Each structure stands twice: as structure tokens, then as C-alpha cells.
Amino acid sequence: MRRREEEGADLSSMGNCKSSSRALLGKAHVVPDAEWRMQDFGKTHVPDLEWRIHDFSSLLETGAKAATSATFHCSGYNWQLQVIPMHKETGSETPYVALRLMTSPERMVPGHTMHVVFELSIYNHSKGMHCGCKASYNFHFKNSYSKEHCLIPLQELLKSSAFLVDDSCVFGVDILKIDVSSPEKKAVVVQKKATTVQNLFVQKKEFVKGTYTWNVNNFLELDTDNFVRSPTFEVGEHKWYVGMYPHGDKYSTDCLSLYLCLDASDELRLDLDASDELRLDSKKVFIMTLSILDQKNGKHLTATSGLWVCNKGCGWGWPNFFGLKKLKEPSGGYVVGSSCIVKADLTIIGSSNDG
Template sequence: MGNSGSTSPASLGKAHVPHLQWKVHDFSALLEAGAKSAKSSYFHCSGYKWFLKVTPPVNKTTGAETPYVGLSLKLCWTSLEPGHTVNAVFELSVYNYSKRMYYGCRASHKFDLENNQSKNECLIPLQKLLKSSAFQVDGSCVFGVKILKLRVTSPEKKDVLVDKKATTIQNLFVQKKGFIKGTYTWTMDNYLELDSKNFVGSPTFEVGGLKWHVSMYPSGTRHITDYISLFLYLEASDELSAELGKVVELTLSILDQKNGKHFTMTTGLSVFTGAYGFGWPKFLSLEKFKDPSGGYLVGSSCVVKADFTIVGSSNNG
């Protein structure tokens, strides 16, 4: 299977041992959830944090329109530095239970702060996943990613030794019913008094028996500037370790207090643990946020809203 996809994934051979093995239990439940994507928890390789993204389904035209499931690789933006490019060669795959090996494609991508998700997808025909016992057992599919080569371009170029380590095993469980919905509105009346170099966190609130908070960076975080950065975090606790997370579909909004035209962004399904949050480092430009006609900042008042649904759970096997 090439970067542009084909009608059948190709064998990657018995030497393909992935850095991440991600088992999606009851794959049909993921489809029924209607999410635009699902992202694994982070896995570590060669000093970087990565995750695998599944997009079900993707319509591509190969003579006729056929629904595909797409696999892509993403590098966590916090792993990246300004002016650095991480050139990666990797394999994206799905496990063939009959052949007892992974099938998929090899791809490459140049990851940087502006472009930290691979455009090269491994495309797997949806019907092959749903109908073939080779790729699905007891309703479950196993996806994988293996990093083959890394080269970092900064002021200088250097090769990075790719870790030879045990496979990280993760599981994804998506419910078909019994979803837990949460919403929280955070009103700040002192935005203009905030330290623009530091984040500010909302009061803690509870959804699904767990504690959450929203974090804002008023002028961007790390190397992101001139933007509002906005995230939702699941607070670490004894009940929820870094090995066990909740699968969440998240919408964050900055409310328009004048016109009712709120600025909103929505994720696919993301795995939240006590270690990491999800959101957008470039949520809304400061120019647009501070435009008086927009209603996002009225005086010193700003209103942020989080709406999310817990649709399942995840663990590292």
C-alpha cells in the first residue's frame, strides 16, 4: 500500500514489530459513535511523544467512491522547538489475524510546529475491516505504528537513534450507550489583568465522578504567540492513573457576548489521562479575540465554555 492508499493493504513482513499496538475493541461501536476521528494515548519513541490517529471512514475515489478507514501519525506539539523539523519515516498498519502479521504502508513526513500531523495516510477499505475475519476478531481491530528513521533539522542536521524497545500496548473501548455528558462555563472578569506569559486555570469541576479543569494561555503557550491557547485537563488522582484514561469528545468555545456568534472548535475522540490535556495551542488569534465587534472580550470579561461527552475508556495493556 502506497502513501495515497490502495484497495488492499500489503504485508509488512514478520520483521514489523510496532512501537505502538492499539487495539480498538468493538470497532463497529467506534463507527456508530459518529466521531470524525479517534486518537490514541501518547507513546514515547526516541525522546518524542507521538500518537496514532484513526479516521473512520474516509471517502477516496479510486475509480469509484469507496469508504476507507485512514491511519495517520501525529507528533505532540510540545515535543517540537522553533526552527526544528523532525523528518520521520514510519509504517502504519493493521494486524492480520489469519497471517499473524501486520499489513499496511510505509510513509514519511516532515513534522514541525506548523505541520505536526502526517498527511500520508494508510487507507484500509472499510468493508475489509468489517467483513473480513482476517482483520477483525470478536469485533476488534488492532492498529500499529512503527518509527523507522528519524532525522532532526535545526541549525544543523543530525540523525536520531530510533528506540529498540518493547511495544507499547493500548486498548480503546467505545460504549454504545450510557454516555456521560458534561458542560462547564467559566467566566473571567479580569482577563486584562492576567499575566500573558503564564496559564490560568478554571476552578475544578466534576463530571462522571472525575475532576476536570480548563486552562487558558492568554497570549499563547511555549512557542505559540499571538493566539489564545485553550485546553481541557483531567486532573490526576488515585482513582485514575496515567495507564487508564477516559475517551472524550470535546468542544471548547469562547462565547460572543454581543452577537451570539460563538467561536467553537471540536475534537474527535481523544484519550484523557491525568498526565495530559487536549485542546488547541492556536485556538483563536488575539487580533480576532480583541476585536470590539466580535464580543469575545467585553471590557475585561471573557467567557469560555467546555462541552464534552465521555464515550468510553482506554488503558495500556
């Protein structure tokens, strides 16, 4: 399970819905200010992941607050890189392109901390090297995403012929050191291998959209511990379903956990079609919105994700979607009698493949 924060909520990517059913070098952070200059960048190592975002202007036009890469693997852990194209630091009005690193907490034990040293970078085509910042972060069971690290003002990037070429830019992350704080005091050897290359393509128009409404008639009678799923529905040639933990999963705190999942039968179909080069090499990129409908006042509870790559065997959502106490308040209208209505809106906005 991978976790990160989107629009004020913890957004998680479930790694196995079927079974769980469920800096400148030497500086920790580039501080944005009006005196930012290109020379603030430091040279970084060759990254473990090189993420090429094509049609960067189209990414901005979607209005998505963030875009997240597909998973890459390093030293026995699963990682993802996230780009926040219009990040603003507290007290600043200047939008920056920022990056952050995320890991899957599936192998992490409550009470254990994983201290990771890494580099976040953007590729300078003129100099032929990755430039960026060195950072570190303590990941743990309920916090598997680092803080955002500003790399370059958005307007500087859009004007640059060094970092933006043919409306495309390349971001990177390199894992330098991993220390696990646990009773065993286990050290992790960072194994270097060839760079993983991924491409993200954002469509300019003709998005595929779909909506599904799930009326959970027996919400108050649902088992408190089990994962509950809706009937399947199809969007963008994939079968999906909405799933929930009515009283929260192990990553939540007194909250409803709500997810959008890729159906297992769809995964089988993808495997059977693996001989088709397009299906093998290309993954859908999507934005989703999950809502609990207010049946009395019309004040629906809604959360919208950033851009995600559709990997088979995964689901995406919020462990802490909404507090259980407020959810069940009669005046709120979210649970009427024993009925709770969940709505999923899904938009396919592009594709991703390995380079």
C-alpha cells in the same frame, strides 16, 4: 506538547499543565480509488505500538472524526497514533480508514526538523501479520502530526473477516528511522524493544457528561504571557479546569490558546489510589467541546475534539483557537466590556488500558 489538526483547528495535548500553567511498502501513500483491492497491502514489521480498538462500530456511532491513542515511547521521543475512521481524500467520496503518526514537540527546537520513516498498519488475522504502508514525514516545532495515510475503505473493513474480528480491529505503527536536522546534525538511533499494546473500549450507551461555564470578567486586563485557569469542576470522577493563554502560547500565531486540563489534585488522588487495580489499569476516554460564547448574536465559536485518552499530567486543546483581532472586535460579541465567557462540554465515552 503534542499537536494535531482536528476539524480545521490545531489541536494540542499539553504534556504538563502544572508546570506550563502550562503504503504499500515502497510507496509513500496509498491513493484511494474505486479499484482498491486487498492485495494492495504490503507486509510490515512487528510494530512499536499495537492498538486494539474494541467495539469499532460504537466508535463510528460516536461520530468522532478521529481517535487518538495514549502515548507510547520510542528512542527518546513520545508518540501517538491516530485513527481517522471516515477520511475522504480531496475529490473522492469514498470514506477510508486512515492513520497518522504524531509526536510531542516538547523536545523540538524552533528551526530544527525531524525526518521520520515509519510504517502504519492494520492486522490481518487470517494471515497472522501486520499489513499496511511505509511513509515518511518531516516533523518540526509547529507541525508535529503527519499527513493521513489511507489503509482500507471503511466499507471494505466492515465487511472483512480478516481485519475486523468480533467488532474489533488492530492498528499499528513502527518507527524505522529518525534523522534530526539541526546545527549539530544529530542522528538518532532507533532502539527496538517489545511492542507496546494498548486497548480502546467504546461504550455503547450511558455516557457520562458534564458542562462547565467560566465567566472571565477581566479578560482584557489579564497578563499577556501567563497561563490563566478556571476553578475546578468534576466529570467522570476526575477534576478538570479550563486554561488559556490570553495572547497565545509559544505554539500559536496571534491567537487565543484554549485548553482543557486535568487538575493536579486529581493526579495526586490517582497516585494514592494506585493500589486499586481498576484505577491503575484503566484510563477514561473522552470527547470535549470548548466554546467562546457570543454574548450579542448567539453565534458561538466552538471546536470539538476527537476521542482522547485521559492521561494524568495532561491537557488538551487548541493553540490557535481563535484570532485575537477578531476575538476583540466589538461587533462579534465574544468580549463585551472586559467579559469573555468560555464553555466546556465533556463526555466520557469509554476506557483505555495497556494490554
